[in-house]
Amino acid sequence: MEENKILTSLNTFGIACYAKYFVEIFSVNEIIQLQKKSQFTELPHYILGGGSNILFTGNYDGLIIKVSIKGKEIIKETDEHIFLKIGAGENWHELVAYAINNGWGGVENLSLIPGQVGAAPVQNIGAYGVEVKDVFEELEAINLKTLNTEIFDRKACKFGYRDSVFKKEAKGKYIITAVVLKLNKKHRINAGYGAISKTLNEMGVANPSIADVSRAVIQIRQSKLPDPKKTGNGGSFFKNPVISDAAYQALQANYPDIPGHPVDGQVKLAAAWLIDQCGWKGKRLGNVGVHENQALVLVNYGNGTGTEIKDLATKIMKDVSQKFSIDLEPEINIL
Ligand SMILES: Cc1cc2nc3c(=O)[nH]c(=O)nc-3n(C[C@H](O)[C@H](O)[C@H](O)COP(=O)(O)OP(=O)(O)OC[C@H]3O[C@@H](n4cnc5c(N)ncnc54)[C@H](O)[C@@H]3O)c2cc1C
Missing domain, CATH: 3.90.78.10 (UDP-N-acetylenolpyruvoylglucosamine reductase, C-terminal domain)
Structure with a gap:
């Protein structure tokens, strides 16, 4: 546990502010252990992923819990699908690249979205005609009151446009520890949104693969959006x-x-x-x-x-x- 932790590099706005206490967790067991700490039981706490969807308007007078649980595991495979369980602390774009390299489709339109896998269901990330709910199977989350692990399927997540149960009634009550995505072995190319097909044309690609779509999305995003590392x-x-x-x-x-x-x-x-x-x-x-x-x-x-x-x-x-x-x-x- 760290005290008076500077958060500048932990939020993509680059806002210089401090957390009274800060802890990085790498396992479910470390979350359970937190329950014994007065900083957790007596102070407010906030769950932090990659800090790319948070604006700090001052110092945080409580405990920031940064989730860094890693791991990727195939938990089921059918003729058509791979069910991949991913630790909440994995980087989202690295996960997209990993899926594409293995030939698993469904997340290529979501290339280059900053942040971590655990936060993706929180606001049902979306871009270029695809949302994470489209490939979502279920997630595991620790209930911070009971310390039990609960499973949320798609229905329980109550996904909406940039919305889920974790922004409403379940807000602040759970730490998402792992997400299971249902990825496609048989690809369904979704190039009809925004500038994707125009960019693919410019790239000279007539029959795009999931890797081509990802490259087009990356190119469009890099030309339109400021890189948080620079601005x-x-x-x-x-x-x-x-x-x-x-x-x-x-x-x-x-x-x-x-x-x-x-x-x-x-x-x-x-x-x-x-x-x-x-x-x-x-x-x-x-x-x-x-x-x-x-x-x-x-x-x-x-x-x-x-x-x-x-x-x-x-x-x-x-x-x-x-x-x-x-x-x-x-x-x-x-x-
Ligand atoms: C340049 C840029 C481009 C972006 N483009 C897109 C886009 O195209 N589409 C899109 O949807 N979003 C986009 N975003 C927003 C952002 O990338 C996503 O919201 C992302 O999912 C946030 O992930 P994070 O790990 O940084 O979450 P954080 O910012 O750390 O947290 C976001 C919220 O999730 C909660 N949270 C995080 N991890 C957990 C966990 N393990 N358990 C429970 N709660 C948790 C936090 O408490 C907080 O409420 C963009 C952001 C930037 C900076």
Whole structure:
């Protein structure tokens, strides 16, 4: 257990702040042992993965538990599927690369998403027409009250758009220790979303493999998103708002160009477009700002604080609400 741990390198915004106590756990048994520590029983605690979806707005006056449980194991195999159990502390993109190298499909569209495997179900990570729920079989999590291991299948996870039970009623109550993914031996190429097919064309690929799709996704992401190692950020700061068809048509009357994608009888708007229309894209306020190529990404140019980022987000939300009567919801966990 460490005291007054600096967290700058443990969050992708690169916010300099301290945790009163910090512990890194490598096994389920170490979680059980935590129960004997007063820092765990008497203080608030927060579970940390790769820190790529968290904004610290100050020092954390409790215990940060960083999950570093490793391991990959095939637990079942059929003619069509591999059931792979992965430790929550494994890096997500390394897992994607591992699956592709073994010829197992299903996660290639999710290439280069930062963070760890254990956090992937928490917000049901998604990109380029695929969400982790599409390959999810089940997960193991320790109930922090009873210390029992519980299994959550897809239904129990209550997956939604960037959402799951772990952001709602189960929030903070479990440590996810392992995730089982059901990967495909027979590949279903999903290149119809965003710029993937255009990029594959430019790469001269006519019949893409899962490795080709992954390469295209990596290329698109690298050209669009800032690398947190160079410019602190947490990816998309806001969720794309989902509104009724009637509300969308009303907006369209005033803004004929407003983009919208039908989802389950409703319409998903592009938060980046709304923010851009309010003039925020590329704007800088002191140490922080809105990325010049992607209005959904708020960045820390150097010595920015979490409060500066949060204040910027609040200003953006106010402007979008005033102009479009739409309430943006942060995708990032704000602490
Ligand atoms: C440049 C960039 C691009 C991104 N692109 C995408 C994208 O395309 N799609 C997308 O969906 N997301 C994207 N993200 C967001 C982020 O990568 C994902 O949310 C990722 O799953 C977070 O993983 P993490 O390990 O860093 O989680 P953290 O940020 O450490 O934690 C996120 C949440 O999960 C909880 N948590 C973490 N591990 C566990 C565990 N083992 N048990 C219980 N709770 C846990 C934390 O308490 C916290 O509430 C992007 C982020 C960045 C910086």
